[in-house]
Amino acid sequence: MPFLIAAVVVVGLLCTLDLLLTVGVIKRLREHTELLTRMGGGPASIAVGEEVGAFDTSTVDGESLSREVMTAETLVGFFSPTCQPCKEKLPKFVEFARSMPGGRGQVLATVIGAPEEATALTDMLRPVARVVVEGPTGPLSNAFKTKAYPTVLMVSSTGGRLVVKADHVELDQPAPRG
Template structure:
């Protein structure tokens, strides 16, 4: 009988310890959920309806690139050579950009990172876009509020002349419209 009592007490203590540890894990999960909620609440790029900020930069070919020089719908793509999802999305972006009305003149691709590391991306993107290579705090990324890669946005001029985002997460699998 004393052995049975000892086993029941031991099992009770283990159940109590398990309950305490489970409550601790639940408390930590709630804290992490709050932290993740606050991080995800920050936009990772400009949202639909927001105006594209001022920028003044040059493409890899030395062409001047400024917000006020852009007209018509513009497709913006942002990639980083150190980002694995960027490598996966790059071929779809290139194919989508090929179908853009206005061709290469309506597509701007920005590669964020070291110029040597960006060479592979630049080669592929140069066929279909004006390409800019810049640091993480560069003019293009700042103007479009980019905080995550890859990011693909579409912007157009409003009737009042402002360049605003019309699509903040372009679906690259969808064909573009070829309307005049």
């Protein structure tokens, strides 16, 4: 009997210790969440329904690009050559872009990084999209308020305004036919 009482006391003490440690971890996670929020960890990109900011840039093929020339529903993607999730999502983006109504003209891909680093991604995207290579504070990144990669959006022109229609595009499904 004394052995059973001792075992129950030890298990009770272990459970109490576990509870204290769990409460400590939760408190620490809340502190870290607050710190990240204060450091500017807001949304990864522009919100649905929000108007895209003004931009003026050119593609790797020399085509001039601004929000005024984007008049139809357009798939927009932001990728980085140093981002592993980007490399995993890129083939799905390319396949989805192939099925976009209007073809290459309705797809915009932005590669964030130095031109020499962006070559592989640019080569994959060029057949299906207008491609822009820029830094993280480039005109497209600023206009779309993009802070994380990969980011895939659907935009459309409504009443002369370019607005975000979707901030989550299901790339496993074919593009909807207009």
